[in-house]
Amino acid sequence: MSYDLSDHSRRMDRDGFTVVTGALTAEECEEGCAQLDRLSADRERGGFELLFNKARVFERLYQIPHVLEVIRYYLGADALLSSMTGSILMPGEGGGGLHADGAITGHNRERSMSAADSGRRITSHVIALNLIWCLSEFTDRNGATMFAAGSHRHHSLDIPEGALDSARPVEAERGSVIVFDVNTWHGPSRNHTDRNRFAVLNPWRRQWTRCEYEIAAVVDPEVLARAGESASVLGVDARPPYVERWQWDRETGAPLPGSTVD
Numbered sequence: 001m002s003y004d005l006s007d008h009s010r011r012m013d014r015d016g017f018t019v020v021t022g023a024l025t026a027e028e029c030e031e032g033c034a035q036l037d038r039l040s041a042d043r044e045r046g047g048f049e050l051l052f053n054k055a056r057v058f059e060r061l062y063q064i065p066h067v068l069e070v071i072r073y074y075l076g077a078d079a080l081l082s083s084m085t086g087s088i089l090m091p092g093e094g095g096g097g098l099h100a101d102g103a104i105t106g107h108n109r110e111r112s113m114s115a116a117d118s119g120r121r122i123t124s125h126v127i128a129l130n131l132i133w134c135l136s137e138f139t140d141r142n143g144a145t146m147f148a149a150g151s152h153r154h155h156s157l158d159i160p161e162g163a164l165d166s167a168r169p170v171e172a173e174r175g176s177v178i179v180f181d182v183n184t185w186h187g188p189s190r191n192h193t194d195r196n197r198f199a200v201l202n203p204w205r206r207q208w209t210r211c212e213y214e215i216a217a218v219v220d221p222e223v224l225a226r227a228g229e230s231a232s233v234l235g236v237d238a239r240p241p242y243v244e245r246w247q248w249d250r251e252t253g254a255p256l257p258g259s260t261v262d
Contacts, residue, residue: 043086100151144172
């Protein structure tokens with residue numbers, strides 16, 4: 001049975017974000033928090049990057065059918081995982097402003113804007129999504145992400161007038177995932193509690209745009225082998241050939257057995 005996307009579609013079209021509940025179990029959230037705690041010691045040297053290579057629990061984040069249905073509804077059947085990064089918001093952290101994603105490798109990147117664009121973002125279609133996996137419950141007290149509803153339709157690269165005043169924290173149950181258009185202006189609220197708030201940030205891109213990482217080149221072979229039917233989201237079949245095409249296996253993203261690479 002196909003997942004009912006109607007409510008999510010209405011919220012995305014109206015607000016630029018939606019919340020998908022029941023994505024992770026309590027046990028998976030506990031394990032995810034424990035793994036982020038473990039990796040936090042190496043946080044400054046990339047410990048929170050490419051999490052799917054660092055703990056089995058994070059491999060789940062691209063294998064949950066009803067979440068993938070939402071992603072593919074907006075980005076197509078060949079949507080690609082772009083990165084997977086950990087987030088721990090400690091007591092007293094957060095707040096201070098809003099931003100819109102897509103400025104590093106996306107369509108809002110300053111150097112990628114042409115003179116003909118006249119400073120206007122692409123807002124007619126969803127070009128990319130970002131996902132926030134709520135390993136902790138997100139509340140208006142612990143640093144839940146604030147969103148300026150409707151700001152995904154704002155054409156300019158500049159923050160919409162009044163967006164900071166209108167932005168509100170989006171509360172979400174533990175195990176939920178917040179899905180939003182990268183055009184939507186957002187930012188963390190302040191963590192007023194005495195406990196860390198745990199999350200995983202998980203951008204997705206259309207197959208024909210540039211991702212933050214070439215996932216097919218950096219994914220651990222054992223992780224790739226376990227991906228099964230989900231391997232396509234890791235960009236294996238989207239990887240461009242680096243030998244002549246007759247030597248290239250599109251399904252594995254590598255030269256055919258027996259082919260040589262000079």
